[in-house]
Amino acid sequence: MPALDLSQFHFTLFNALDIVLVALLIYQLYNLIKGTIAVNILIGLIIIILLNFVVHALHMTLLMKILDTFIQVGIIAVVVIFQQELRRFLLLLGRNASLQRNRAWWRYFSGNNDAAKDNYKRIKPIVDACKSLKQTRTGALIVFVRDYDEQSYVNSCEVMDAIISKRLLESIFQKTSPLHDGAVIISGNKIRSASCILPLTDNTDLPPQFGLRHRAGIGVTEANDATALIVSEETGEISYAKQGKVKMNISFAELEKLLNKDF
Numbered sequence: 010m011p012a013l014d015l016s017q018f019h020f021t022l023f024n025a026l027d028i029v030l031v032a033l034l035i036y037q038l039y040n041l042i043k044g045t046i047a048v049n050i051l052i053g054l055i056i057i058i059l060l061n062f063v064v065h066a067l068h069m070t071l072l073m074k075i076l077d078t079f080i081q082v083g084i085i086a087v088v089v090i091f092q093q094e095l096r097r098f099l100l101l102l103g104r105n106a107s108l109q110r111n112r113a114w115w116r117y118f119s120g121n122n123d124a125a126k127d128n129y130k131r132i133k134p135i136v137d138a139c140k141s142l143k144q145t146r147t148g149a150l151i152v153f154v155r156d157y158d159e160q161s162y163v164n165s166c167e168v169m170d171a172i173i174s175k176r177l178l179e180s181i182f183q184k185t186s187p188l189h190d191g192a193v194i195i196s197g198n199k200i201r202s203a204s205c206i207l208p209l210t211d212n213t214d215l216p217p218q219f220g221l222r223h224r225a226g227i228g229v230t231e232a233n234d235a236t237a238l239i240v241s242e243e244t245g246e247i248s249y250a251k252q253g254k255v256k257m258n259i260s261f262a263e264l265e266k267l268l269n270k271d272f
């Protein structure tokens with residue numbers, strides 16, 4: 010039996026790092042598309058690539074030409090089909106790379122403890138409004154955006170520029186208010202817009218009781234650097250969505266913590 014010649018095989022630390030990074034990349038991509046129809050598209054693409062190997066091995070010329078052409082244009086198709094996922098992936102990279110975004114670190118290094126007090130002042134009216142909305146079973150959807158770009162929302166929202174207050178949030182979501190349908194967008198210290206129509210998630214793994222409000226709340230966090238707070242009209246439960254994932258039935262203490270971290 011011929012011996013296996015391993016003399017040409019050099020395994021360096023960088024090779025190990027390479028493998029770890031590729032594994033991390035695949036894991037992140039899997040996390041991004043898990044539970045969406047993108048998984049089925051990806052499986053379809055893998056089947057075509059495997060089929061192409063088989064066709065090449067069997068020298069089936071006609072099929073070889075068709076599949077080769079398909080795979081050559083495939084890269085453009087992949088960018089078009091997975092544009093949402095690629096956008097989310099790049100957002101994730103940018104978000105994690107920005108040191109200032111990690112406010113805890115930033116405060117520690119800049120010694121700015123007043124920021125914590127300011128943040129509490131901003132969060133309090135929102136948490137108070139949620140308490141009252143929960144009690145009265147009033148449905149609400151509040152989105153927190155870090156870098157607000159008015160142009161992205163101008164066509165699907167009622168533009169506002171109002172100081173955040175408990176009573177204003179309560180009034181907006183009252184069923185008789187003309188602005189109650191849709192989401193409120195908050196950025197910085199202001200309510201920037203209300204009655205916003207948001208993109209719905211196409212995640213197929215969500216609880217069956219999640220209707221349009223929850224789907225819109227999750228959808229906006231998939232494609233943007235945003236988080237969303239949803240008060241259910243049916244149950245009064247509060248959910249919190251971030252990066253396309255949702256935490257259900259959170260307590261007010263937890264809500265305060267999450268907002269303090271993300272907002």
Ligand SMILES: Nc1ncnc2c1ncn2[C@@H]1O[C@H](COP(=O)(O)OP(=O)(O)OP(=O)(O)O)[C@@H](O)[C@H]1O
Binds near residue numbers: 191219222244
């Ligand atoms: N695309 C959208 N963007 C923003 N808000 C939306 C969108 N679609 C629906 N909504 C809001 O969701 C409300 C309907 O909620 P629906 O009952 O379908 O949601 P739900 O997730 O089951 O929540 P709930 O538990 O409050 O009933 C609408 O009245 C509207 O205010």
